[in-house]
Amino acid sequence: YKRHTITLLPGDGIGPEVISVARNVLNLAASVEGIEFKYQEVPVGGAALDLTGVPLPEETLLAAKQSDAVLLGAIGGYKWDKNEKHLKPETGLLKLREGLKVFANLRPATVLPQLVDASTLKREVAEGVDLMVVRELTGGIYFGKPRGFGTNENGEEIGFNTEVYAAYEIDRIARVAFETARKRKGKLCSVDKANVLEASMFWRKRIMAIALEYPDVELSHMYVDNAAMQLVRDPKQFDTIVTNNIFGDILSDEASMITGSIGMLPSASLGESGPGLFEPIHGSAPDIAGQDKANPLATILSAAMLLKYGLGEENAAKRIEAAVLDTLNKGFRTGDIYSAGTKLVGCKEMGEEVLKSV
Amino acid sequence: YKRHTITLLPGDGIGPEVISVARNVLNLAASVEGIEFKYQEVPVGGAALDLTGVPLPEETLLAAKQSDAVLLGAIGGYKWDKNEKHLKPETGLLKLREGLKVFANLRPATVLPQLVDASTLKREVAEGVDLMVVRELTGGIYFGKPRGFGTNENGEEIGFNTEVYAAYEIDRIARVAFETARKRKGKLCSVDKANVLEASMFWRKRIMAIALEYPDVELSHMYVDNAAMQLVRDPKQFDTIVTNNIFGDILSDEASMITGSIGMLPSASLGESGPGLFEPIHGSAPDIAGQDKANPLATILSAAMLLKYGLGEENAAKRIEAAVLDTLNKGFRTGDIYSAGTKLVGCKEMGEEVLKSV
Ligand SMILES: CC(C)[C@H](C(=O)O)[C@@H](O)C(=O)O
Ligand SMILES: CC(C)[C@H](C(=O)O)[C@@H](O)C(=O)O
Numbered sequence: 186y187k188r189h190t191i192t193l194l195p196g197d198g199i200g201p202e203v204i205s206v207a208r209n210v211l212n213l214a215a216s217v218e219g220i221e222f223k224y225q226e227v228p229v230g231g232a233a234l235d236l237t238g239v240p241l242p243e244e245t246l247l248a249a250k251q252s253d254a255v256l257l258g259a260i261g262g263y264k265w266d267k268n269e270k271h272l273k274p275e276t277g278l279l280k281l282r283e284g285l286k287v288f289a290n291l292r293p294a295t296v297l298p299q300l301v302d303a304s305t306l307k308r309e310v311a312e313g314v315d316l317m318v319v320r321e322l323t324g325g326i327y328f329g330k331p332r333g334f335g336t337n338e339n340g341e342e343i344g345f346n347t348e349v350y351a352a353y354e355i356d357r358i359a360r361v362a363f364e365t366a367r368k369r370k371g372k373l374c375s376v377d378k379a380n381v382l383e384a385s386m387f388w389r390k391r392i393m394a395i396a397l398e399y400p401d402v403e404l405s406h407m408y409v410d411n412a413a414m415q416l417v418r419d420p421k422q423f424d425t426i427v428t429n430n431i432f433g434d435i436l437s438d439e440a441s442m443i444t445g446s447i448g449m450l451p452s453a454s455l456g457e458s459g460p461g462l463f464e465p466i467h468g469s470a471p472d473i474a475g476q477d478k479a480n481p482l483a484t485i486l487s488a489a490m491l492l493k494y495g496l497g498e499e500n501a502a503k504r505i506e507a508a509v510l511d512t513l514n515k516g517f518r519t520g521d522i523y524s525a526g527t528k529l530v531g532c533k534e535m536g537e538e539v540l541k542s543v
Numbered sequence: 544y545k546r547h548t549i550t551l552l553p554g555d556g557i558g559p560e561v562i563s564v565a566r567n568v569l570n571l572a573a574s575v576e577g578i579e580f581k582y583q584e585v586p587v588g589g590a591a592l593d594l595t596g597v598p599l600p601e602e603t604l605l606a607a608k609q610s611d612a613v614l615l616g617a618i619g620g621y622k623w624d625k626n627e628k629h630l631k632p633e634t635g636l637l638k639l640r641e642g643l644k645v646f647a648n649l650r651p652a653t654v655l656p657q658l659v660d661a662s663t664l665k666r667e668v669a670e671g672v673d674l675m676v677v678r679e680l681t682g683g684i685y686f687g688k689p690r691g692f693g694t695n696e697n698g699e700e701i702g703f704n705t706e707v708y709a710a711y712e713i714d715r716i717a718r719v720a721f722e723t724a725r726k727r728k729g730k731l732c733s734v735d736k737a738n739v740l741e742a743s744m745f746w747r748k749r750i751m752a753i754a755l756e757y758p759d760v761e762l763s764h765m766y767v768d769n770a771a772m773q774l775v776r777d778p779k780q781f782d783t784i785v786t787n788n789i790f791g792d793i794l795s796d797e798a799s800m801i802t803g804s805i806g807m808l809p810s811a812s813l814g815e816s817g818p819g820l821f822e823p824i825h826g827s828a829p830d831i832a833g834q835d836k837a838n839p840l841a842t843i844l845s846a847a848m849l850l851k852y853g854l855g856e857e858n859a860a861k862r863i864e865a866a867v868l869d870t871l872n873k874g875f876r877t878g879d880i881y882s883a884g885t886k887l888v889g890c891k892e893m894g895e896e897v898l899k900s901v
Contacts, residue, residue: 305668305777341711345741348704413793439772447772
């Protein structure tokens with residue numbers, strides 16, 4: 186038996202429901218493949234705020250760091266929306282990413298044939314979309330200093346942030362992106378705003394430098410405003426996209442909505458070494474929390490990414506992915522992806538159906 | 544006869560073609576309404592670079608400042624793509640916006656019933672979309688200092704920019720946005736990233752302060768990543784959107800692509816006083832430049848915005864808008880909006896057809 190320690194961070198809203206379902210799936214896939222997991226469940230986000238007064242308790246970060254991989258549900262909710270910055274659930278998530286040094290955020294956006302009609306895009310535009318956004322996650326304007334509030338030279342009140350990238354930060358995310366593209370269709374599109382921003386000019390320069398190490402990958406560059414358009418016009422043109430933290434936040438959400446089923450989409454956040462952080466890209470959905478309505482498939486697929494990217498357990502990962510497809514093929518759907526002629530199920534029942542196929 | 548001076552900036556690529564057509568339409572609409580125009584045509588962007596070595600010659604800015612309104616075609620092209628920052632066509636455009644102090648950029652995105660099938664979105668999602676993005680245009684990360692290249696405290700090379708907003712910059716764009724929403728359906732959505740960025744927290748605080756002056760407008764707030772999703776999921780939920788320079792750049796392009804006909808979309812950039820800048824939102828399209836294939840309607844509609852917002856000539860503006868609809872109703876289409884059963888025409892012929900209806 187191989188053993189791994191997994192930190193579970195259920196978080197807020199629908200987080201606990203989807204984590205509990207995903208844990209069962211993870212367990213079964215692992216035991217079939219001869220893997221054993223030890224779990225530690227610790228609070229983060231609003232749940233941590235309510236329990237301990239801070240959105241990322243030291244014990245939570247320590248537990249995460251000492252484990253082999255971290256699976257997160259979701260964080261945030263209306264309740265904490267008015268909190269000051271250091272007491273926001275989101276700040277807990279940012280500190281977790283920073284603390285785990287997971288600089289590379291992989292966000293696949295795939296339109297499954299079973300769910301193509303869930304997209305608001307016309308069938309012929311949505312069909313076959315299969316792209317991966319590689320987002321830089323621990324740098325740029327999210328973490329850049331100086332930042333804050335103050336007054337300018339005319340004595341006027343201001344709010345400010347710094348978009349800044351150092352060469353090593355771009356180089357390492359570039360390598361992850363080129364490696365990712367190489368394992369996919371070999372096409373990488375780097376998105377920036379190099380016609381206006383120095384940070385983007387520098388980004389482009391470093392991407393081009395690292396490209397020399399990957400002559401087999403076809404590299405292109407696109408301005409972020411154009412990328413936002415092209416994702417709507419013809420998302421199939423993209424294979425792998427690499428971009429900075431804030432552009433990646435915007436474009437990966439846009440890309441995910443293009444698939445029409447954000448309740449299906451997982452993500453992986455990886456560092457040079459140490460545990461990766463795996464989470465569905467959907468939010469905490471406070472309006473349906475605790476009602477057994479959430480779609481657990483994004484978290485289940487995040488567990489598959491955890492197995493594949495976090496632990497190198499490819500077989501167990503494939504087993505879960507196949508089980509999800511199988512369950513969809515049998516017609517089971519949660520409310521967010523339901524359409525006439527399919528079988529509407531809740532979060533738990535969806536989990537049980539997936540278990541049958543693992 | 545009322546007299547106005549108009550500066551024409553044909554610029555690059557398809558710019559000269561669409562400006563020449565729009566000028567004819569402007570002339571006819573004006574003369575029917577008893578208005579007389581004096582034109583001055585001056586170079587900007589790549590055209591100015593080739594002629595004078597800089598993307599915004601002093602004479603061009605002066606001419607623009609001394610006129611009553613400025614109509615721009617498009618700027619940029621492959622030829623100058625590798626230029627250093629101060630020699631990029633785009634830098635000419637940014638300096639023009641800065642020089643004219645046009646801080647408020649109005650970008651309507653409307654799906655005309657005649658063109659609903661041009662959208663990649665399903666008919667029921669695209670039909671009836673009618674939104675206006677009010678983008679802050681002379682502040683934020685586009686102009687913020689410090690900016691540039693350097694080394695950080697570890698001696699590593701960096702590229703950096705500053706996102707910064709002063710209270711007065713937010714207040715004045717907020718007022719334009721509230722006034723705009725008031726004349727539309729009375730709904731304003733302010734887009735920011737206040738869960739992460741101090742500049743956005745400050746933005747939201749000022750927007751809420753100015754909202755007190757507009758109790759009749761329904762204000763909401765949305766994070767930029769969610770806005771990028773919601774534009775794809777259900778664009779009809781939006782009436783007026785207000786946001787900063789960079790988010791506005793991204794979201795207005797996304798919104799325009801959602802209409803499926805960016806060759807149709809105009810924009811207006813306005814300051815406190817002084818001439819406004821009017822331009823189609825499409826680019827210079829170097830690949831079809833000089834081939835009489837460009838769609839001149841976005842520039843013609845920009846001329847209508849010039850009449851309405853720039854000169855207060857509402858009647859002449861309405862005349863042009865009606866002529867454009869009339870021409871579409873007759874079935875005339877340029878290549879970008881062509882569909883089976885309509886009449887394919889070039890740039891000039893489209894202009895002539897519009898003239899017949901003015
Ligand atoms: C919750 C928020 C801080 C976060 C981000 O902006 O990174 C989220 O939008 C995401 O994309 O994971
Ligand atoms: C050309 C470029 C500098 C410009 C911008 O980013 O503002 C363009 O994208 C626009 O939106 O008008």
